[in-house]
Amino acid sequence: MIREQRSSRGGSRDQRTNRRIRAREVRVVGADGGQLGVMPIEAALERARTEGLDLVEISPMASPPVCKLMDYGKFKYEEKKKAAESKRAQVVIQLKEVKLRPKTEEHDYEFKVRNMRRFLEEGNKAKVVIQFRGREITHREQGTVILNDVAQDLKDVGVVEQPPRMEGRLMFMILAPTAKVAQRARELVKQAAVTAKRAQAAGKPAAESAPVAAPQDEQPAAP
Numbered sequence: 487m488i489r490e491q492r493s494s495r496g497g498s499r500d501q502r503t504n505r506r507i508r509a510r511e512v513r514v515v516g517a518d519g520g521q522l523g524v525m526p527i528e529a530a531l532e533r534a535r536t537e538g539l540d541l542v543e544i545s546p547m548a549s550p551p552v553c554k555l556m557d558y559g560k561f562k563y564e565e566k567k568k569a570a571e572s573k574r575a576q577v578v579i580q581l582k583e584v585k586l587r588p589k590t591e592e593h594d595y596e597f598k599v600r601n602m603r604r605f606l607e608e609g610n611k612a613k614v615v616i617q618f619r620g621r622e623i624t625h626r627e628q629g630t631v632i633l634n635d636v637a638q639d640l641k642d643v644g645v646v647e648q649p650p651r652m653e654g655r656l657m658f659m660i661l662a663p664t665a666k667v668a669q670r671a672r673e674l675v676k677q678a679a680v681t682a683k684r685a686q687a688a689g690k691p692a693a694e695s696a697p698v699a700a701p702q703d704e705q706p707a708a709p
Contacts, residue, residue, distance in 0.1 A: 502543040503558050504531060507551070512543070515554040524550055580605075581660070583613045586636075588628040595632075599639050606644045606663045609671030616657040629657040636661075643667050 502508070507527060514522040514530050517539060525533070534541040534555050542561070545552035582605040584598050602612040614636050616629035633650045640661060648660035663671065 500562070502546065503540050504534070507541065507543050507553065509543075509551045511550050512541075512553045513548065513550050514541075515544070515552060517555045522555075580610045581613055582610050583615060585615045585617055586632055587617055587619075588622050588625060588632070590632065595635075599636060602636070602661070603640060603643055606640065606661060607667055607671065609663055609668055609675070611647065611663070612640075612644065612661045614659050614661065618655045618657070623655055626652070626657065633657065633659045 509527060511524055511526050512530050513524045514533065516522050517537065522533070530541050530553060537555060539555045540558035541553050542556055542558055543551055543553050582602070584602055586595065586598065590598075602614070605612050614633055616632055618626070618629065622628075630650055637644075637646050637659070643664060644661040644667070645664055646659060647662040648658075650657055650659045662668075
């Protein structure tokens with residue numbers, strides 16, 4: 487398995503392996519973690535070749551550098567696999583934008599508040615935007631009232647992260663999930679990752695993820 491390896495310009499910063507190791511002598515650690523002692527680099531390379539492994543520099547700043555015998559390809563694969571599993575277990579927080587109007591009808595308001603509740607329960611944040619058109623801009627207090635109503639209706643699952651503010655003809659507010667809701671969302675993601683890992687180990691397809699939220703601009707059917 488030992489082979490000549492050349493670093494390419496702009497390549498990765500992986501540990502030096504085999505012939506890329508520059509030291510004349512190294513302290514060698516066996517594949518089982520046992521100490522094999524200090525030996526010339528050629529002797530260490532021969533030991534790795536004999537065992538069908540790679541010689542990998544793990545402590546380049548030591549004197550002499552410490553190298554370990556291992557299957558480097560397998561090591562990198564396992565490292566990449568662990569990173570992917572860790573990523574699956576992380577909650578990716580998205581900012582969902584929901585638009586309202588100063589004269590939003592009640593059924594439309596309730597529909598969008600339900601959507602925001604679902605966004606927050608999934609661990610996401612909601613950006614609530616009030617659009618003013620024409621002379622509506624002279625009644626900004628209507629936008630403030632609507633945003634306050636939204637914050638009140640969602641206070642059990644969300645907190646105001648950024649209070650209402652104006653930008654041109656838009657007034658907006660940002661809600662974030664409460665600490666309790668955010669923790670529950672993280673736990674659900676971790677459980678899903680564990681289930682997917684077990685299913686993969688058993689050779690079964692992973693369970694379907696949670697349903698995709700309806701597009702934010704989708705309107706409810708007219709009563």
